[in-house]
Amino acid sequence: MYSFKYFSLKRHVSNYKSVSRRFAALLGFSFNGHTYMRLHKPNMVPTKRLPDALIIGVKKCGTRALLEFLRLHPDVRAAGSEVHFFDKFYHKGFEWYRDKMPPTLEGQITMEKTPSYWVTRSAPRRVYAMNPSVKLLVVVRDPVTRAISDYTQSASKRPSLPRFEDLALVNSTVNWGGVWSIVDSSWPPVRLGIYTRPLRRWLRRFPRSRILFISGERLVVDPAFEMARVQDFLGLKLVITRKTLLLQLNKGLPLSSQVGKSAHATLLRQN
Template sequence: MFSWHSNLSNRTIALTILICVFILYFSYSFNSCLISSINKTFKKIPIRNYLSPVVTTEPPEIKILGSIVRIVPLTYNYSEIDGSPKYRFLRQQGLRPSRHLPDALVIGVKKSGTRALLEFIRLHPDVRAAGCEVHFFDRHYAKGLHWYRRHMPYTIEGQITMEKSPSYFVTKEVPQRIHHMNPGTKLLVVVRDPVTRAISDYTQATSKKADMKKFEELAFINGSYEVVDTSWGPVKIGVYARHLERWLQYFPLSQLLFISGERLIVDPAFEIGRVQDFLGLKRVVTEKHFYFNSTKGFPCLFKSEARSTPHCLGKTKGRNHPYIDPAAIDRLREFYRPFNNKFYQMTGINFSWL
């Protein structure tokens, strides 16, 4: 009798162990297949994460039979950013985006193509940029670096943080302040024919103030083309050599990249290729990302993360310039010539307008 019960107990234990082993094997196989399927899906299907940069909630988690798989995006679709591609998602435990001070800055020059440059370079999956001009180093420096960091986008390891404020290039205090933040900061400068740049600057101003004086009255003193008014902002900004001298007191020339505003418009892929090399990035943004809008006279983007359809920069780009007396233009070119030559000597770059 005892033997019969003993045999039954042994069979029950053996059967129980067999069932447990089967359940564990099934659970392991199911989890492995499902996780593999998730990975394959993320590689094939473009997925957006609509998490705002100001939201601090944890990345989404998927719980599968007791195992937690955390899905963390390589990047976020910031509401203020337009022009970013769709990125793959990573499945990594504990990977969390954070804000960092910028590694690179677009410091100028106003009305030379800085916005286009930033729109184009942030197509790169390893570039994250602040969505607006923060103006920390020229207007908000007293608020401190913690304030500045809060205006930066979320990034993960391996991504570059960028910010653009074109007035940095011409503000005296800015080079020292940036050097104090990080002497290794990379600096990008978009330059353009200073005469055309001044007219573009004036054109933008007249769009906001219709009763402005004529360009010729503002660019010259006493109504004569003999004396250029170097205190007038649109003229003063174009004296690139003088501004660059201040930057070279704090940064070596190797940390500055000078981009042709003219070539950025006619051949954006070439200039963006140089930018990617300068930032140490793989050349991901190429000519396939652009098309030319003959009506606006500007390159446009085929698509971005925010928009899946072709689109151009804002309506303010490509404004028609007012008529300017050719004699005034010739005089301004004469005025800028020695400064342009010095700028060439300092940079070693022969721009088309030199």
Template sequence: MAATWSKKQKAFLLLLAVFLMLTIVGRLSYSKQFHGLLCAARTFHHFVTSDTNGPVIPNEDGVTFWTENGKPKKSMPRKISGAKAENIQRQIKLKKALKPPKPSKEIRIELATGGKAQRLPQAIIIGVRKCGTRALLEMLETHPQIAACGPEIHFFDKNYKKGLQWYQNQMKPSTPDQITIEKTPGYIIAPEVPELVYKMNKNTKLLVIVREPTTRVISDYTQLKEKSTSWLSKATFEGAVLDGNQIRSSYKAVQISIYVKHVLNWLKYFPLSQMHFVDGDKLISNPLPELKAVEKFLGMRDVISSDMIYFNATRGFYCMASEFNTKCLNSNKGREHPYVSPELMNKLQDYFRPYNEKFFKTINQRFDWP
């Protein structure tokens, strides 16, 4: 007859099995538990034998003791001496020495943008108004080493209080091998600007594009008459440039065309070697030689060639095309000039001639002006 188990016997066997399982699990984790107990005992011993009322928090340089109110006291050094202490200090110093330095904000930006960052300009087209500054900038943009800022910023003559960081933020992102450039034709005539540019970077390269002074005055008058709401909008060209029978020297368009006066102000701060003068008349009729001269002045690679230049009969201007960019002047360029009598043309040319001669001698360069 088969033996039968009572409920009490079954319960006893179940408890025995559970006890055996707990015993096995306990033995497997014994080493970890024992290690934890040793650490707890060591900490308790340190707490009891110390003169503080709180636990200790070890760090790499020492032990921080905590007061009853939870605020830390001054860290105290570990009680380690001899060769072991020296070895620990050497390891700490080595760890700090091998830790790479945190990159600057500029470097982090360059890494995030593939090497591009906004930089202060290394070159500036400072003038002259109505001589082809826009054409020069847009033609230069076809060169892969040029990072040109499109709009006129007027930082040094109108927005200087906004600071250099604001100025830098207006620049087109560029790589380290590119030249950041901006143009503001008003810089050349502003008396305070040369010193401010020098303070920013005394090595800044300056580009000045000029045209025959009388032609420039006519072009300036044409634009001002179109946009002005003053008496000039109703004045004829003759009425604007003449005061009786004499040239109105106070007329701003006339003042701007006296190039030598403005250049001498810039030469107080920058050597002539950092200034390059572009013939604006030739840039219109034969741009390649002028662009190659600028390319050399800025230290750029020999890229611009005759294959990149073509004449746009519809616009009436030369255009630039390359694998990097294509640039043509806007259709609003080339406004129709007013009629100017030969007598007034001669009078204006006679007025500017002595100033032109001083200008040629100052810059050691001549232009084909009457």
């Protein structure tokens, strides 16, 4: 025990600060003037966090394959299913959304995929409210191929669905006579392929540098190239390469998407 009555006021203050610093160091604090500040330490306990990156679209372009490939990276953790927070469940609040995320360590990236965000009018504003610095991934492919894939999926569930051409085209009489078929841009599978409409909404909220467009076609013919672009965009170490993709796929990585299966076939042919 110190008997402070034997010290001058100056020595008293100096001794107090010295002892305080030693105790603060033991407790993980730093002493700065009259303020204690908690020292920043890496969080080694997995914690549920809001997403750092989102796969926001586009439907039937390869979003599932992209997520399946990203799961191979040790610093990526993704929600198990499409959460639909920004289009259907926004009223439940951010704590509800956070609870749907997987636990991550500090330094890992939390991700979520819901392709319908791309065309949801309120989604850009809502995503921005969550995090203005979030990174957005958008997979696109040839609009005709995308529309056919979309239709094929619907037709597999509804055999009575009219033919693709009967839905995608409408007859129009032109001035010089005759009946011509034109594309019906109001039909959802066609409308989804008009990428400029939703893009304008997203660019009103986010700079172009925050959005990465991924080629659905190249994800099939050269998945390693596209995944290198994705990892660079997300600030990740280059872990997912042609070698690691082939290794994991040969080990039996479950691929639920046609794009992913096609990419695997491409890698096998190139091997």
